[in-house]
Amino acid sequence: MKEHDLDHSGEENEIGYVKVDRYDPLKIERIASHYSDILSDLGEDPQREGLLKTPERVAKALQFLTHGYDLKPEEILKSAMFKEEYSQMVVVKDIEVYSMCEHHLLPFFGKAHIAYIPNGHIVGLSKIPRVVDAFARRLQVQERLTNEIRDCIQSTLAPLGVAVVIECKHLCMSMRGIQKQNSVTTTSAFTGAFANERTRSEFLTLITASLD
Numbered sequence: 247m248k249e250h251d252l253d254h255s256g257e258e259n260e261i262g263y264v265k266v267d268r269y270d271p272l273k274i275e276r277i278a279s280h281y282s283d284i285l286s287d288l289g290e291d292p293q294r295e296g297l298l299k300t301p302e303r304v305a306k307a308l309q310f311l312t313h314g315y316d317l318k319p320e321e322i323l324k325s326a327m328f329k330e331e332y333s334q335m336v337v338v339k340d341i342e343v344y345s346m347c348e349h350h351l352l353p354f355f356g357k358a359h360i361a362y363i364p365n366g367h368i369v370g371l372s373k374i375p376r377v378v379d380a381f382a383r384r385l386q387v388q389e390r391l392t393n394e395i396r397d398c399i400q401s402t403l404a405p406l407g408v409a410v411v412i413e414c415k416h417l418c419m420s421m422r423g424i425q426k427q428n429s430v431t432t433t434s435a436f437t438g439a440f441a442n443e444r445t446r447s448e449f450l451t452l453i454t455a456s457l458d
């Protein structure tokens with residue numbers, strides 16, 4: 247994330263797809279004050295040296311971890327769509343995902359693999375991970391995250407098909423609760439041409455293939 251994407255000005259940034267209003271000092275102060283109470287409720291002393299700035303740090307961290315609410319994923323894609331007669335599958339794989347489980351406010355993280363088959367337009371490659379981030383940096387469940395990415399690419403780029411596979415570890419399942427350290431959750435969502443078994447299978451082969 248570049249500095250200008252999260253400035254404090256409240257203005258849209260230079261490419262116009264980020265409307266920032268979350269690094270608002272009043273909000274930081276309010277969230278921080280809640281965290282000061284939470285620290286006390288946890289039996290800690292919010293006045294001890296190591297914790298003095300913790301409520302504010304947590305407030306800022308949370309705002310960063312949810313800054314996707316300020317992003318407009320459709321605009322991100324629209325900002326770099328190009329006419330091109332390329333009609334093979336385009337796959338961007340191993341995109342890091344960091345999101346927050348909406349049930350426990352704990353992280354889930356892993357990788358997203360995305361493909362589309364152009365229908366007259368391609369999109370700037372970096373915009374695909376940007377769309378992933380725009381939806382991931384919110385309170386999420388993995389299934390909704392998967393569908394939102396699929397729907398955004400399908401409705402904005404209008405390709406012949408979109409495929410999204412996401413594989414994540416959920417800290418709410420490893421650090422607490424059922425405490426399964428190695429379980430990975432895989433979700434997928436497809437449109438159009440990916441209903442075809444051969445197309446889907448080409449995608450799955452490409453995302454498991456290694457360049458090494």
Ligand SMILES: Nc1nc2c(ncn2[C@@H]2O[C@H](COP(=O)(O)OP(=O)(O)OP(=O)(O)O)[C@@H](O)[C@H]2O)c(=O)[nH]1
Pocket residue numbers: 347348349386387388389416418419423424
């Ligand atoms: N489907 C889905 N479930 C999720 C996701 N993230 C967390 N969960 C689950 O949300 C569920 C919430 O269930 P509850 O029984 O209300 O919460 P809980 O008592 O904390 O459940 P445990 O985690 O089983 O201790 C849990 O089963 C979590 O594993 C997600 O992305 N998708």
Ligand SMILES: [Zn+2]
Pocket residue numbers: 347348349350351352416418419
């Ligand atoms: Zn959870």
